[in-house]
Amino acid sequence: MDLYKKIWDKIENSDNILLIAHMNPDGDALGSSLSLYPILKNMKKKVTVFNITKPLPDYLDFLPNFKKITDKMPSKIDLTVAFDCGSIDRLGLESKPSFLINIDHHISNTMYGDINLVKPGYASTSQVVYEMLKSNNVEINQDTALCLYTSLVTDTGSFQYESVNKKVFDCAADLVSKGVKPDYVSQMLFQRNRLSKLRLIAKSYETLELCCDAKVAFVEVTKEMMQITGAIKEDTDTIVNNVRSLATVEIACMLREEEDGIKISLRSKNVDVSKIAQKFGGGGHIRASGAMFKNTADFEYVKSLLKDEFKRLL
Ligand code: 5GP
Ligand code: MN
Numbered sequence: 001m002d003l004y005k006k007i008w009d010k011i012e013n014s015d016n017i018l019l020i021a022h023m024n025p026d027g028d029a030l031g032s033s034l035s036l037y038p039i040l041k042n043m044k045k046k047v048t049v050f051n052i053t054k055p056l057p058d059y060l061d062f063l064p065n066f067k068k069i070t071d072k073m074p075s076k077i078d079l080t081v082a083f084d085c086g087s088i089d090r091l092g093l094e095s096k097p098s099f100l101i102n103i104d105h106h107i108s109n110t111m112y113g114d115i116n117l118v119k120p121g122y123a124s125t126s127q128v129v130y131e132m133l134k135s136n137n138v139e140i141n142q143d144t145a146l147c148l149y150t151s152l153v154t155d156t157g158s159f160q161y162e163s164v165n166k167k168v169f170d171c172a173a174d175l176v177s178k179g180v181k182p183d184y185v186s187q188m189l190f191q192r193n194r195l196s197k198l199r200l201i202a203k204s205y206e207t208l209e210l211c212c213d214a215k216v217a218f219v220e221v222t223k224e225m226m227q228i229t230g231a232i233k234e235d236t237d238t239i240v241n242n243v244r245s246l247a248t249v250e251i252a253c254m255l256r257e258e259e260d261g262i263k264i265s266l267r268s269k270n271v272d273v274s275k276i277a278q279k280f281g282g283g284g285h286i287r288a289s290g291a292m293f294k295n296t297a298d299f300e301y302v303k304s305l306l307k308d309e310f311k312r313l314l
Helices: 003-012 027-035 037-042 125-135 142-155 166-177 182-190 195-205 223-229 239-244 274-279 299-313
Strands: 016-021 046-050 079-083 100-104 115-118 209-211 216-221 251-258 261-268 288-294
Touching (some): 003 079, 003 100, 003 115, 003 125, 016 027, 027 037, 027 142, 037 046, 195 216, 195 223, 195 239, 216 299, 261 299, 274 299
Parallel strands (some): 016 079, 100 115
Antiparallel strands (some): 209 216, 251 261, 261 288
């Protein structure tokens, strides 16, 4: 039996299903995990959509059933399906589930599931979900289509990345044929910024530092900047992508001060930054990855460690 059939078979034979995505979820994490909710409800399953992070990013609040996402575990779970999560620790679970299906597209995925459906070349986890639904002849309703399409848009930087090909556009076109309005999704995702976000972006740009013949750019976000501007974590989302856009830059790195350390976000135009993230205990994709440096607030120290790696890579 192929993996798609095996997964659907398992879903059909389970009553209490947990849909879960990685902590600090993005559009793909929430979009792909919410996409199955209406389908499974129609199948009369007991469904819980779980995420450990609170509060959830409100720019995704237009996704159907967003309000159903909970950080409370149900008492009974027969099957857990993880979406868009490269390693099991990023799910925030207290113990390993009895049966876990891992659906993802991260090249760094550690294959932690009992069934692993991992497609690194795919544009989004939602593209993998779409293919699974199609191959099982499952009808895609409008709410599911909106979730899957939103995931595609957010994980491809609005259809800009290398992962975008004919199959991705065919998938998007099919989802649009189910009633998704691309301009509505764009408005919801990109035209509802908070003032605090723009103020934080302005502050972070003041810290911009170029090195390695201006091929590397560092940008910093401190707790103080967050406090002064009233910004929240999700307000930092676009900073590193914008910094990568500089003509000379090959690798952009954002360092964000957190309670328990410094979180880094890496973006490249070509080189593989997932390897660097993995070296520091993180992971991700070739051109977008991240890691956490625990128990330090020393930006210069973290930068010097990274600079050595970048020099080797460039
Ligand atoms: P971001 O920089 O937007 O947080 O993450 C970029 C990509 O790297 C995402 O696909 C995300 O899942 C992955 N990533 C970010 N931080 C970590 C981390 O600490 N561990 C792992 N395994 N992946 C991460
Ligand atoms: Mn993804």
